[in-house]
Amino acid sequence: MNDTSVPSPSEKHPEEHSGVSRRSLLTGAGALALGGGALAGLVGCEDTTTPVAAAGAGGGAGIMGDPTAGGPVDPAGIPLARVDYPVTLPLIGDPVKPGEPERGGVLRVYNYADYLNPAVLNAFGEENGVKVEVSTFETLDEAFSKLSTGGLEFDVIFTTTDQISRLVGRKLLQPLNYDLIPNLRKNVWDVLQSPYYDVGPRYTVPYVLFTTGIGWRNDLVSYDPAEPIWDALWDAERYRGKVQLLNDPREAIGAALMRAGITNLNTENPAQIEAAIRDLIKLNDDVRVKVAINGYETLPTGRIVLGEVWSGDVLSAAISYLPKDVPATALSYVYQEQGGPIANDMIGIAAAAQKPVMAHRFLNYLLDADVALENFVDFVGYQPPIRGIDPASLIKDEVIPPNLANALVTPEAFASANAFLGLTVTGQRLWDRGWQQFRAG
Amino acid sequence: MAPRWVWRLLSAPGLLFLAVFFLVAFYAVVAVGLGNVTTQFQPVPHWNPLDWNVGYLREALSNLAPGGQMWPVVVRTVLYIAVAMALTLLIGYPVAYYAARCAGRWSGLILALLVLPFWISYIMRLLAWTNLLASDGYASEALNALGVDRLFNTLGLMEGDDWLGGQPVTVIIALVYGYVPFFILPLYASLNRLDQRLIETSRDLGASAAETFRRVILPLSRPGIYAGMVLIALPMFGDYFTQDLMSGSPNTNMVGNIINGYVQGGPDKSLGAAMTMLLSAFLLIFMAFYLRSLRREQREAE
Numbered sequence: 001m002n003d004t005s006v007p008s009p010s011e012k013h014p015e016e017h018s019g020v021s022r023r024s025l026l027t028g029a030g031a032l033a034l035g036g037g038a039l040a041g042l043v044g045c046e047d048t049t050t051p052v053a054a055a056g057a058g059g060g061a062g063i064m065g066d067p068t069a070g071g072p073v074d075p076a077g078i079p080l081a082r083v084d085y086p087v088t089l090p091l092i093g094d095p096v097k098p099g100e101p102e103r104g105g106v107l108r109v110y111n112y113a114d115y116l117n118p119a120v121l122n123a124f125g126e127e128n129g130v131k132v133e134v135s136t137f138e139t140l141d142e143a144f145s146k147l148s149t150g151g152l153e154f155d156v157i158f159t160t161t162d163q164i165s166r167l168v169g170r171k172l173l174q175p176l177n178y179d180l181i182p183n184l185r186k187n188v189w190d191v192l193q194s195p196y197y198d199v200g201p202r203y204t205v206p207y208v209l210f211t212t213g214i215g216w217r218n219d220l221v222s223y224d225p226a227e228p229i230w231d232a233l234w235d236a237e238r239y240r241g242k243v244q245l246l247n248d249p250r251e252a253i254g255a256a257l258m259r260a261g262i263t264n265l266n267t268e269n270p271a272q273i274e275a276a277i278r279d280l281i282k283l284n285d286d287v288r289v290k291v292a293i294n295g296y297e298t299l300p301t302g303r304i305v306l307g308e309v310w311s312g313d314v315l316s317a318a319i320s321y322l323p324k325d326v327p328a329t330a331l332s333y334v335y336q337e338q339g340g341p342i343a344n345d346m347i348g349i350a351a352a353a354q355k356p357v358m359a360h361r362f363l364n365y366l367l368d369a370d371v372a373l374e375n376f377v378d379f380v381g382y383q384p385p386i387r388g389i390d391p392a393s394l395i396k397d398e399v400i401p402p403n404l405a406n407a408l409v410t411p412e413a414f415a416s417a418n419a420f421l422g423l424t425v426t427g428q429r430l431w432d433r434g435w436q437q438f439r440a441g
Numbered sequence: 442m443a444p445r446w447v448w449r450l451l452s453a454p455g456l457l458f459l460a461v462f463f464l465v466a467f468y469a470v471v472a473v474g475l476g477n478v479t480t481q482f483q484p485v486p487h488w489n490p491l492d493w494n495v496g497y498l499r500e501a502l503s504n505l506a507p508g509g510q511m512w513p514v515v516v517r518t519v520l521y522i523a524v525a526m527a528l529t530l531l532i533g534y535p536v537a538y539y540a541a542r543c544a545g546r547w548s549g550l551i552l553a554l555l556v557l558p559f560w561i562s563y564i565m566r567l568l569a570w571t572n573l574l575a576s577d578g579y580a581s582e583a584l585n586a587l588g589v590d591r592l593f594n595t596l597g598l599m600e601g602d603d604w605l606g607g608q609p610v611t612v613i614i615a616l617v618y619g620y621v622p623f624f625i626l627p628l629y630a631s632l633n634r635l636d637q638r639l640i641e642t643s644r645d646l647g648a649s650a651a652e653t654f655r656r657v658i659l660p661l662s663r664p665g666i667y668a669g670m671v672l673i674a675l676p677m678f679g680d681y682f683t684q685d686l687m688s689g690s691p692n693t694n695m696v697g698n699i700i701n702g703y704v705q706g707g708p709d710k711s712l713g714a715a716m717t718m719l720l721s722a723f724l725l726i727f728m729a730f731y732l733r734s735l736r737r738e739q740r741e742a743e
Contacts, residue, residue: 075483075708142705241606247689284691288600288607291689303576303603323577425482429708436702436709440514441691 072268072424076169080422081161082266086196089168089203093351095177102355103129107362110135110143110350111158114296114316117379124365130358138293139248147172147350155353156362158207160345161197162250162422173203173348180360181205183367189385189411192344197421204346205363208312208382209409211342212251213335215299215309215317219326223306225334230259234279236287236306244298244307245280245289249435250420252291254341255308256280263339265420268427277434284441291439296381297321299331311335311407316381318401328401335406342409342417344385383408467721474498474714482708501715511699518695521609522677525616526670532617533624533669538658540625541632552629555622563619567686574604574611574687607690615687616677623676624669631665632658664738671731675724696720 072080081087107125109116113136121132135154137143140163146152148170159167167173178184184205185193192206214232216223221239223232233255236243245252254265256276267273283289292298295309296316301323311333318328347366349359365371369388376384377399383389391408394400400408423431472486475493479485487493504511540551558566573580581604584590593599598610605611635658643653681697700720703713 139705145705241601241603288690288692290606291691301575301577303605425708429482432709436699437510439691439694439702440511440699441517441694 072427074165074169074422075425076166078165078169080165080266080424081197082421083196083417083419086199087165088199089165091175091202092168092171093174095175096180096356096360098177098180099357101128101130101358101361103358105355106131106133107156107355107358108133108135108154109156109158109362110137110147110152110154111156112136113138115158115380115382117375119378120366120371120375123371124362128358128361130355132362141249153352153354154350155355155359157348157350158345159204159348161343162420164197164204164346164348165422167348168203171351174351174353174356175202176205176349176363177360180357181364181367183364187367187369187372187386187388189387189414191411191415192385195344198346204348205367206385207345207347207366208376208380208384209342209344209414210310210312210382211335211340211407211409211413212246212254212308212310213333213340213407214306215295215314215331215333216306217299217302217330218332219330220302220305223332225332228259229334229336229340230255232306233287233289233308234259234283239287239305241288241290242303242305243287243289244295244304244309245283245291246308246310247291247293249431251308251341252280252438253277253431253434254420256283258336258340263418265341265418266423266427268423268430270430273430273434277438280438284438300326302326309333310382311409312380312382314381314404314407315383315400318404319377319381320379329403331401331404333404333407337413339418341419342414343419344414345382385409385411385414470714470717470721473711474501474716474718476711476714478708478711484711484714497711497715498718501712501719504712505696505716505719511696514694514696514699517609517693518678518697521613521616521693521695522674525613525620525677526674528613528617529621529624529673530666530670533621533628534666537625537628537632537665538662541629542635555625555629558622564682564686567615567619567683570615571605571686576603576605580604605687607688607692609688609693611687612684612693612695615683616680619680619683620673620677623672627668627672628662628665631668632662635661664734667731667734671727674727678720678724 071085074080078089079085079087107130109132111134115136116134121134124130125132135152137146140160143157143159144163144166147154147157147167157167157173164173178201184201188206194201195204195206198204214223214225214229216232227235233243233245245255250265253273253276256279257265257267257272259279260272260275262272290298290304290307295304295307296313298304299307299309299314300317300321314331314333318331322328347363349356349363353359366375367384367386369386372384372386373389376382376389377394383391391400391405391410394408395402395405468488469486472488473484474497475495476487476497477485477494503509505515506512536551536555540548540555544551570580572578575581581602584604585602590599590602590604593610594601599608600606639657639661640653643657644650648656679697679700681695681701684693684695684698687693696716700713700716703709703716
């Protein structure tokens, strides 16, 4: 990076706490939305400097929840979870009391596109007398920006491990009442009963699992999966213009880090990030990557022939997006088994949910073994961590083609996972500025 | 006709509405761009000009200036928009001229056709194009069957046969496609108003058709051209979704994409706001140019 200087805070305001009222920010928000929406993310800049964790962390297992215990903390002062450093998130607010689910009207869900089976949503809606409405986001940063403006109101929010602490820190999630979600105990893998990112758990239930790796069309590309995996992207000059890099700063920069042999995927070492950005720029010069996240659609149709994808993308491609003349056997996938990222998405309930009890019921519904299977193999292609859904039998029953067996995650692999997790704000800035530099082309 | 004060009164709420929403929005951007951040890099707008902090503005300026990190993006943006505006002029002028002066009873139909695209939002139409231009899409197959991709490759305007694979030419054509109606409509209005007697006089005095066009029609339609140009230049400079949908490659990112990245993304929203301010300042040049030509036209009319 050419320029990492931070404009120094003016002397008058070394640390701003109270100067900005919520009202003035909301006024700004409305005006900004009219100003073209381009700056919609600016609002909600209410003070986040008071460590929330310090306020109400009590009762967690181990040291976690104590921001003075050392180790990195996120912008809200919540310790950053690592796979070997589990975190109990501070309890903010009370879980909802059991009661009648709020029937009628709309249950509002915020999620990635194409990430829930519409048939499942309809079935839930009919069963419970509610209409499920999904709004979609393209990137998690976009989702967080929009959520933190307070302009968008949802009941159910889908998110990932590296976002969860800042959602809690911004008081955007409510603690869950797990009595209303019995399917968690009943059906979910043991390794995710009390996950490292949300010990307890307190705020989330797991949704689906994925690894990050290389997907390719074995009928169009000659690629030897024995070579060091991340070199595949940099060696793909021949497929210039038809190679995908994930449109996600963590995953994209992460690919360059892993290629360089760096095992800490949450590094905040400027030299490592700068080197990774240089590598990405070289990658783009040589291969002219597509920066996108729709490999599930572009790989089966041949719009890309090789690329960084999530494991669920190739499964989803095989399940839902194959053109008639392309067999599922034409898809291949490989991921870094030692130290590569294996993660899961999760579901939480918005602090401002209008239908909290119905939202709990929805979470419980998605963890039902049959529903989860239908959601997975009929549409989404991302695998839920449900006991009844066994990778071996999925292959035996020809639900998943055998050539994509390695796109399925096992509990054992998950237990030894590496993952992209929350960064300190300085680290976030480092990754983000590097990413912008890459995007300048 | 009602006395002037009636109209003044009637227009007041509308003017107030526009002024308030424009000014408040713009001031909010300024307050963030010249504001500060918390220790956690959350932007804190400074509403009081006495508190303004130019750190971010300075950083944005050095980023966007020659030699800065984002300079290639600035050059690319200006180039794309210059080409797109030239194409818009070449495509739009004859259409506007035909509709305004030659189409006779078809002129209404042509105008209706020009307004037709607004039935479906620009983004929806671009999304349709992403399917048509995908490598297995109809448009892409037709273009490649006709050899357009090979022609463009030979001319150095395109690389490979994937229209959505980070091709500057796709982004530029999409910009033209999206904004050409905004150019044609004001130009149509201006050409429609053109006094037929001036053209007849020119012919009567012995000028050829070409000369009449060059020396009478073109100068008289200049204000319409400028109006159309400014009307499309301003939104093109802030456009980011055309590039996002038609390419998404770092090789074709425009200034709007970079600002969008800062504002949507991580902890650098203040820098995005500062860049927005610089872009607005740059666009003021166009605005000033337009207003000046408008005033000159008015003076000439009087």
